[in-house]
Amino acid sequence: MHRILQSMLSIYHNYRLIPLFLSVSVIIDYSLTFYFAGSIDNILAYEFSPTLVFAVRNGIVLPYLALTILFYYFMGYTVLKFLDGDVIYPIGVFIMLLMSITHVLGGLSWLVMNESYSNMIFMLSMTSIIIALSVFGYEVFRRE
């Protein structure tokens, strides 16, 4: 038990590893979407993500996915590296994990196909934005 806790703690403090979860969750999200949607027509008709719809329409899904994964990793890495050692580092980790969970659950929405479930994904996504912006505002005022 102690060893498990120690390894979890080492993952928590590793700002190079946590953004990897985010990148992997994007791959899971897009794989689940394409697998459960069944056809391109379904994606064009019912998919929320405007960026994915744009990529599908123009046939650039693979370059778009590769760029998104890289963008996620480097942004996540930058965020956590800058926050490393700060008191708000746990919030940075929490936002990253919340975004990862949102991606995985978003991919599963194509399996569930329920409006309430989709609303929950919408709320999860909004929650991470609200937390990030609130902490940003708090940090601005804390500096005064």
Added chain:
Amino acid sequence: MKSLVSLLAAAILSMYTFYSTCWYTPASFFDMAVPFVFVTLFGYILLVCVVFKRVSKRS
């Protein structure tokens, strides 16, 4: 300053997550709600920046 930049980056990342997360949308309600939500969020960022500049000018 580093933490401010990183939190701004986190906010941008979470907004991008909102747009890039794939989920099934049976209702067209979201098409209407999304622009409203984003205008509100950018308004909030603008408000924080304006207040920050005013406060830092006073001190």
